[in-house]
Amino acid sequence: MAKPNYNFAKRQRELAKKAKKEEKQQRKAATGTAGEGEGAETPEGIDPPAVTPNEVKPAA
Numbered sequence: 001m002a003k004p005n006y007n008f009a010k011r012q013r014e015l016a017k018k019a020k021k022e023e024k025q026q027r028k029a030a031t032g033t034a035g036e037g038e039g040a041e042t043p044e045g046i047d048p049p050a051v052t053p054n055e056v057k058p059a060a
Helices: 006-036
Strands: none
Touching: none
């Protein structure tokens, strides 16, 4: 019977973790740029309401 290669299994887990982390960072970066850029734009001809900090009412 062959012995299990624990070093190989550990390396595979580390690579999977690294790939998952990179994918998460890419998704986070993609959603961050979409929120600031194209997704945050208003339709033409419609102005967003101007709200100043003095006009904000507390939610009570």
